Amino acid sequence: MSLVSINNVHKYYGSNHVLKGINLEIGAGEVVSIIGRSGSGKSTLLRCINGLEAYSEGGVVVDQMEVVYDDRQIRKLSKSVGMVFQSFNLFPHLTVGQNIMLAPKLVRKLPESEAKVIAQEVLAKVGLAEKIDSYPAELSGGQQQRVAIARSLAMNPKVLLCDEITSALDPELVGEVLKVLEDLAAEGMTLILVTHEMNFARDVGDRVIFMHQGLVWEEGDSKTVLANPQTPELSKFINAVL
Amino acid sequence: MDYTFQFGELLPYSDLIARGVLSTVILAIVTTVLGCLLGTLGAAARAGKQTFLSRAVGVYVELIRNTPFIVQLFFIFFGLPTIGIKLTAGEAGLLAMVINLAAYSTEIIRAGIESIPKGQLEAARTLGLSRTQTFTRVVLPPALEKIYPALTSQCIIVMLGSAVLSQISVEELTFAANFIQSRNFLSFEVYMVITVIYLLLAILMRQGFKLIHYFMFPNLRARS
Amino acid sequence: MSVFSDWDILRNLLLAARWTVVLSLIAFAGGATVGLLLTMMQVSGRTLLVRFTRLYIELFQGTPLLMQLFLVFFGLSLMGLEVSAWFAAALALTLFSSAYLTEIWRGCIESIPRGQWEASRCLGLSYFEIMRHIILPQALKVAIAPTVGFSVQIVKGTALASIIGFVELTKAGTMLNNATFEPFKVFGMVALLYFLLCYPLSVASRKLERKLNVAR
Numbered sequence: 001m002s003l004v005s006i007n008n009v010h011k012y013y014g015s016n017h018v019l020k021g022i023n024l025e026i027g028a029g030e031v032v033s034i035i036g037r038s039g040s041g042k043s044t045l046l047r048c049i050n051g052l053e054a055y056s057e058g059g060v061v062v063d064q065m066e067v068v069y070d071d072r073q074i075r076k077l078s079k080s081v082g083m084v085f086q087s088f089n090l091f092p093h094l095t096v097g098q099n100i101m102l103a104p105k106l107v108r109k110l111p112e113s114e115a116k117v118i119a120q121e122v123l124a125k126v127g128l129a130e131k132i133d134s135y136p137a138e139l140s141g142g143q144q145q146r147v148a149i150a151r152s153l154a155m156n157p158k159v160l161l162c163d164e165i166t167s168a169l170d171p172e173l174v175g176e177v178l179k180v181l182e183d184l185a186a187e188g189m190t191l192i193l194v195t196h197e198m199n200f201a202r203d204v205g206d207r208v209i210f211m212h213q214g215l216v217w218e219e220g221d222s223k224t225v226l227a228n229p230q231t232p233e234l235s236k237f238i239n240a241v242l
Numbered sequence: 243m244d245y246t247f248q249f250g251e252l253l254p255y256s257d258l259i260a261r262g263v264l265s266t267v268i269l270a271i272v273t274t275v276l277g278c279l280l281g282t283l284g285a286a287a288r289a290g291k292q293t294f295l296s297r298a299v300g301v302y303v304e305l306i307r308n309t310p311f312i313v314q315l316f317f318i319f320f321g322l323p324t325i326g327i328k329l330t331a332g333e334a335g336l337l338a339m340v341i342n343l344a345a346y347s348t349e350i351i352r353a354g355i356e357s358i359p360k361g362q363l364e365a366a367r368t369l370g371l372s373r374t375q376t377f378t379r380v381v382l383p384p385a386l387e388k389i390y391p392a393l394t395s396q397c398i399i400v401m402l403g404s405a406v407l408s409q410i411s412v413e414e415l416t417f418a419a420n421f422i423q424s425r426n427f428l429s430f431e432v433y434m435v436i437t438v439i440y441l442l443l444a445i446l447m448r449q450g451f452k453l454i455h456y457f458m459f460p461n462l463r464a465r466s
Numbered sequence: 467m468s469v470f471s472d473w474d475i476l477r478n479l480l481l482a483a484r485w486t487v488v489l490s491l492i493a494f495a496g497g498a499t500v501g502l503l504l505t506m507m508q509v510s511g512r513t514l515l516v517r518f519t520r521l522y523i524e525l526f527q528g529t530p531l532l533m534q535l536f537l538v539f540f541g542l543s544l545m546g547l548e549v550s551a552w553f554a555a556a557l558a559l560t561l562f563s564s565a566y567l568t569e570i571w572r573g574c575i576e577s578i579p580r581g582q583w584e585a586s587r588c589l590g591l592s593y594f595e596i597m598r599h600i601i602l603p604q605a606l607k608v609a610i611a612p613t614v615g616f617s618v619q620i621v622k623g624t625a626l627a628s629i630i631g632f633v634e635l636t637k638a639g640t641m642l643n644n645a646t647f648e649p650f651k652v653f654g655m656v657a658l659l660y661f662l663l664c665y666p667l668s669v670a671s672r673k674l675e676r677k678l679n680v681a682r
Binding site for chain 1: 581582589592595600
Binding site for chain 2: 525527534628643654668
């Protein structure tokens with residue numbers, strides 16, 4: 001039984017057909033990298049997995065819950081699916097600790113004390129235990145993104161969606177964020193990443209999905225796919241980014 | 243409430259109302275043109291180096307923006323003659339409106355100019371453009387485009403503010419209203435109709451500004 | 467020959483300025499209350515409520531404050547209510563301010579980046595939880611400077627209450643002018659007093675805005 005099951009998903013923006021029938025099965029513990037040019041539909045696909053974006057046709061099932069574009073369903077899904085964004089989206093008026101504790105308290109209905117323990121745990125996991133009382137603005141970009149990951153982890157998700165989470169970072173800060181992802185992967189967390197980090201996709205990822213013009217153009221074991229692209233589109237893409 | 247509205251009673255005064263509308267429209271157009279021109283000059287002065295001029299304009303802007311329009315109007319109409327500047331009611335009203343709008347537009351356009359990234363200036367300088375050229379060709383157009391909504395709203399606000407000119411007997415729209423209601427005592431009906439006319443004028447003005455925007459910023463057309 | 471000394475003029479203007487201040491405070495409090503209600507309606511997402519607020523704002527921003535004053539004044543008396551100029555002015559200014567404040571506050575709420583909504587939704591927060599814990603606290607901070615800035619418009623707006631006969635600073639000015647025939651001096655002083663009321667608010671608004679920009 002796969003954890004994420006995407007069935008013939010189509011998405012239109014007006015007359016613009018951005019997803020043209022996507023089929024994917026992702027099992028628990030897999031690390032899946034979605035690559036492709038901008039505009040290929042990869043971010044849209046990711047956002048359809050947790051209901052941030054409504055798909056037009058087909059079906060998405062995550063952890064035996066059907067994903068529909070509905071507030072109550074998204075609330076339920078939030079316990080299974082976490083998401084980290086390119087632009088961090090930390091809440092600037094809350095401290096790091098408050099950022100992390102907010103959803104456990106409101107959504108999981110945990111008491112303050114328990115939420116705090118969780119916050120300390122996940123912060124330790126991303127190596128920022130001492131920043132619990134800092135505000136986001138006092139942190140570097142890399143640290144902010146690690147806090148955002150910790151915030152998602154605090155909901156104890158089964159799968160973590162990462163939408164180009166290193167693209168907004170200065171080059172020297174990318175490594176620390178990828179290190180956190182690598183640790184998570186080693187612990188068995190299911191990761192679905194939209195990324196431009198080819199080395200990470202090859203070395204840490206299990207599977208690569210190359211999207212082109214709204215379709216899964218090529219997919220398979222990450223090392224094989226990246227080493228032996230079968231289509232001219234993928235070879236061109238790999239040559240362009242490497 | 244057993245009151246019957248008698249809007250029909252206003253029909254005999256339609257000529258008077260039409261003349262009021264015309265005056266208000268003329269006041270609005272002249273004020274908009276002069277106010278925005280002066281505002282551009284004011285903003286240029288604020289942005290420029292001449293510290294005395296820049297400061298003087300700053301004081302003028304603050305004085306106008308922090309006092310009520312009606313007091314400015316009274317000061318000009320009643321106060322200026324005592325120092326030898328005699329103006330008709332219409333001239334005083336127009337002057338007050340222009341002075342008022344110019345202060346606001348100075349501030350709005352200045353904000354637009356400040357929002358233009360430094361890189362634009364540096365690029366223009368490196369290309370060898372003079373200060374004036376840089377201002378009129380590189381800085382001003384995008385600045386105006388940026389603040390266009392704020393500037394045009396202010397023009398509409400000033401048009402609506404012209405209702406106060408009735409207080410010094412400028413024969414505009416509100417003056418017509420006051421006159422009619424003093425004759426037929428149907429205050430509510432009269433002011434209702436006049437208010438609707440103002441609303442229509444405001445809508446018309448906004449549509450007009452949209453049209454001007456279309457011709458003034460052709461690069462937007464290309465984009466959409 | 468004038469029997470009013472400069473001090474007499476100033477003293478009388480200062481006494482009248484109290485009423486300008488009181489009327490401004492009432493209009494601000496009333497406008498903020500109604501505006502809060504309207505803002506909540508506007509961000510509720512219910513089509514009917516949103517349309518109503520849109521129309522309300524459109525009407526009050528598209529007509530002269532003077533007309534609004536007249537309509538409230540004559541409209542209420544038409545309904546058989548004998549209203550004082552004082553009450554009519556307070557009511558009209560409340561309605562007028564609420565429309566502008568609603569517009570300002572809606573802008574502040576919309577200025578909070580979309581990512582904040584998305585992140586909150588992904589964490590499973592409900593619409594009201596997002597509003598209460600994420601959006602409003604941030605929007606409130608953004609709103610302070612423009613709200614203080616708009617209070618200047620309210621103070622200046624109270625000057626129109628003079629036209630329906632409420633004796634505040636401007637009305638006192640016209641009365642003193644009629645008694646002294648020294649319009650330059652009288653209206654100069656009136657303007658100066660308004661300036662003293664409004665300028666600190668303008669400065670405060672600008673300072674708050676700058677502080678916010680630095681904090682970002």
